[in-house]
Amino acid sequence: xxxxxxxxxxLSVPEGAIVSLNCTYSNSAFQYFMWYRQYSRKGPELLMxxxxxxxxxxxxxxxQVDKSSxxxxxxxxxxxxxxxxxxxxxxxxxxxxxxxGAGTRLAVHP
Amino acid sequence: xxxxxQHPSWVICKSGTSVKIECRSLDFQATTMFWYRQFPKQxxxxxxxxxxxxxxxxxxxxxxxxxxxxHASLTLSTLTVTSAHPExxxxxxxxxxxxxxxxxxxxGPGTRLTVT
Numbered sequence: 001x002x003x004x005x006x007x008x009x010x011l012s013v014p015e016g017a018i019v020s021l022n023c024t025y026s027n028s029a030f031q032y033f034m035w036y037r038q039y040s041r042k043g044p045e046l047l048m049x050x051x052x053x054x055x056x057x058x059x060x061x062x063x064q065v066d067k068s069s070x071x072x073x074x075x076x077x078x079x080x081x082x083x084x085x086x087x088x089x090x091x092x093x094x095x096x097x098x099x100x101g102a103g104t105r106l107a108v109h110p
Numbered sequence: 111x112x113x114x115x116q117h118p119s120w121v122i123c124k125s126g127t128s129v130k131i132e133c134r135s136l137d138f139q140a141t142t143m144f145w146y147r148q149f150p151k152q153x154x155x156x157x158x159x160x161x162x163x164x165x166x167x168x169x170x171x172x173x174x175x176x177x178x179x180x181h182a183s184l185t186l187s188t189l190t191v192t193s194a195h196p197e198x199x200x201x202x203x204x205x206x207x208x209x210x211x212x213x214x215x216x217x218g219p220g221t222r223l224t225v226t
Contacts, residue, residue, distance in 0.1 A: 032213040043203045043217035044154070046112075051212065088153070092213035096142055098205075100153045 003027055004091055004101035012107045019076040021104050023089035026070065030099075032092040033065050035074045037085045038103065044088055048074070079108045113137055114206050116218035123194055123225055130190045131221045133204030140206035143187040144215060145179060148201045160187045184209075194225040 005024045013019055021035075032051045036044035048063045050056045056063045062075040076083055086105050090098035113136040123129050133143055141162045146154040158179050159167045166179035176198075178190040187206075191198055201222050205215035 034214055036217075041201065041220065041222070043114075043116075043205075043220045046214055046216060049212070049214045096207055096213060096215075097144075097156060097159065098213070098215055102153050 002101065003099050004089065006089060006101035006104050008102045008104060010105040010107050012109065013079055015079060015081060015108055015110050017079050017108070019074075019079050019083070019106060019108075021074040021076070021087050021089075021106065023072045023101060024070055025072070025091055027091075028067070028070065030070075030091040033063070033072050034090055034092075034098070035061075035063055036088040036090065037083075038088060039085045047087075076106075079106075081108050081110055084108050112208060112216045114204065114216045114218040116204055116221050118221060119219060120222045121224070123223070125195055125225055126193055128190055128192045129194055129223060130188055131202055131204075131223075133187045133189070133206070133218050135185045135206040135208075135216070138206070138208045138210070138216075139184040140187075141184060141209055142207045143181060144205045144207075145177070145187075145189050146203045146205070148203060148220075154203065157189075191223065194223070196225045199223055199225045 034049040035047040038044040053067045060077045064073040086103040088103045090100045115134045117132045143160040145157045157172045160179045160181040162181045168174045181187040203220040205217045
């Protein structure tokens with residue numbers, strides 16, 4: 001079982017839709033959760049990070065963590081074509097390492 | 111804030127030559143930097159962890175004599191691909207952890223290496 005599981009997609013939605021991106025993880029030792037966005041041929045960009053269960057909001061983005069279920073989500077409201085990218089939910093491993101899943105490709109079409 | 115740069119952004123080299131890639135944290139200090147490689151449509155693969163003033167820690171399967179890492183200051187780490195071969199062609203990305211932060215890492219824009 002992979003440590004971080006993500007549906008690779010692609011997920012295709014119309015502009016303005018609410019997008020839900022999800023990750024599950026297997027190791028309950030993970031305590032710090034992040035979401036990155038990566039455009040094609042670019043480095044990942046940090047969107048949000050949190051270390052507690054519950055919701056964290058930043059503009060159109062809401063990160064949700066459920067440690068009991070080992071399930072994390074990123075919601076994007078009023079999605080825009082510029083949100084089309086791959087979304088990564090690495091978890092913090094030992095020695096400051098980040099453990100990456102496959103990433104979910106999102107396509108928002110006008 | 112939290113900007114990481116990489117240089118060059120794209121490099122083409124001949125097989126057998128060496129290539130150096132620089133990673134700089136521009137507005138914060140980073141005791142720890144990381145080097146990843148990424149193949150098309152795949153996720154990031156951690157190659158090594160670079161700590162300022164000490165030897166890098168390489169992931170299993172990564173040849174330390176081929177991928178030389180130097181972290182000489184709190185804002186600069188370099189990756190040198192020695193005796194490059196076409197199979198080394200990839201997208202190399204560095205990241206840096208802000209000393210004042212937790213586990214989040216800030217990534218550079220990446221370097222595309224093509225070995226002919």
